[in-house]
Amino acid sequence: MKECWQKDPSKRPKATKILETTNQKMDELPAMEGLDMETLTHELPAIDGSVLETTTTTLVDEVPDVETMKTERLDHASYNETLGQQPNAIDLPESTFMIVGGWNTNKLVQIYDINRKSFKPLKSTLYERDGSTIVKINNHVYTAGGLRSNFVECLDLNQVDGDWYKLASMNEQRQFAASAVLNDQMCVAGGSDGVNALSSVELYNPVVNIWTNIASMQTKRWQHALVSYNGRLYTFGGGEKLLILNHLNSMKSYDPREENGNH
Known part of the structure; x- marks a missing residue:
C-alpha cells in the first residue's frame, strides 16, 4: 500500500x-x-x-464474578490440604527438603518448607526405611537400604501423582550408610549389615539400573558422612565397630579417575 x-x-x-x-x-x-x-x-x-x-x-x-472466583480458589486449596493431594513437584520451591523414613516412622515421607515452617506428606515408600540413605538425581529421588535391607526405590518428581517404584537392589544390606551423587550416579558407602560395619562402596547407574562395586574404603565406617566435590568423594567421621563407642575423626578421599585411588 x-x-x-x-x-x-x-x-x-x-x-x-x-x-x-x-x-x-x-x-x-x-x-x-x-x-x-x-x-x-x-x-x-x-x-x-x-x-x-x-x-x-x-x-x-459468561464471565464469573470476582467473589465466585475467590471462593472457587479457596475451595480448591482446602481440597488439596484435606485430601492430601500431591503438590506439583515442578512448582516446589527451592526452600524445601525431603525426609524419608526413620525409626518407628514406617514408610513415612514428608517435605519441609523452610519459609513456611511446615511439613507436608508425600507418597509413602514401598519399604520401611529405618536408617536408609537418600539422594536426588535429575529430579528423581532415590532411597536405599535400611534395617536388614538392600532394597532401592525411586520417586519421579516430574510426575505429580507418581508412586515410588522398585529398582535393582544393592549388592549388600546396608543400614546407616552414607550416600552422595557422583557423575549423575548414586554412590553408597559403608554402613552396617546388622553384624559388622562395612568398608565396601557401591555405585548405581540409573540409566542401566545396575549396581557396581568400586574401591572399598580403607576403614570400615557406619553413621558417617559422604560428600562428592569436583568428581572426588570424601568420607569422614562415623564409627568403625558396632555397639562400641569408637568414633572416628579421620577423613579419606577417593577419585575414580585415579587408577589406584583408595578411600
Whole structure:
C-alpha cells in the first residue's frame, strides 16, 4: 500500500471524508435499547467506499464474578490440604527438603518448607526405611537400604501423582550408610549389615539400573558422612565397630579417575 500511495498520492482518501461518512452511518444505526446483546451487527465504511460488515459478541454473561472466583480458589486449596493431594513437584520451591523414613516412622515421607515452617506428606515408600540413605538425581529421588535391607526405590518428581517404584537392589544390606551423587550416579558407602560395619562402596547407574562395586574404603565406617566435590568423594567421621563407642575423626578421599585411588 505504501508503494502505491507514493506513485499516485491523489487516490488517497481524505481523513475528513472518512470521518463524516462514518458518523453518518453511525447515526443511521437503530437505538441500542431492545437489541439482543448476544450479537450486534453493524456496518462501517471501508477506505474504498465499500461496506465492511463486522460482528461484535458480548461475553459478559459468561464471565464469573470476582467473589465466585475467590471462593472457587479457596475451595480448591482446602481440597488439596484435606485430601492430601500431591503438590506439583515442578512448582516446589527451592526452600524445601525431603525426609524419608526413620525409626518407628514406617514408610513415612514428608517435605519441609523452610519459609513456611511446615511439613507436608508425600507418597509413602514401598519399604520401611529405618536408617536408609537418600539422594536426588535429575529430579528423581532415590532411597536405599535400611534395617536388614538392600532394597532401592525411586520417586519421579516430574510426575505429580507418581508412586515410588522398585529398582535393582544393592549388592549388600546396608543400614546407616552414607550416600552422595557422583557423575549423575548414586554412590553408597559403608554402613552396617546388622553384624559388622562395612568398608565396601557401591555405585548405581540409573540409566542401566545396575549396581557396581568400586574401591572399598580403607576403614570400615557406619553413621558417617559422604560428600562428592569436583568428581572426588570424601568420607569422614562415623564409627568403625558396632555397639562400641569408637568414633572416628579421620577423613579419606577417593577419585575414580585415579587408577589406584583408595578411600
